[in-house]
Amino acid sequence: MLLEYATFSAKNMITFEKVNMPYFDLLIAGAAISFFGLILGKGILLLKRKLRLKRDTAVSERKI
Helix, strand or coil, X not given: CHHHHHHHHHHHHHHHCCCCCCCXXXXXXXXXXXXXXXXXXXXXXXXXXXXXXXXXXXXXXXXX
């Protein structure tokens, strides 16, 4: 949403000398989707770390 407004819409506004305001409802929806993606990614990262730690401790216990 922001990328489109910063590139295409900016060029369009310069060409036609008219200011078009961004759609704030789309901005809020995009922010919510991005936030969900960040939380999901962080959860996957933490899960992978936990599984790796569990696997590494199991391997090190077998060597002893």
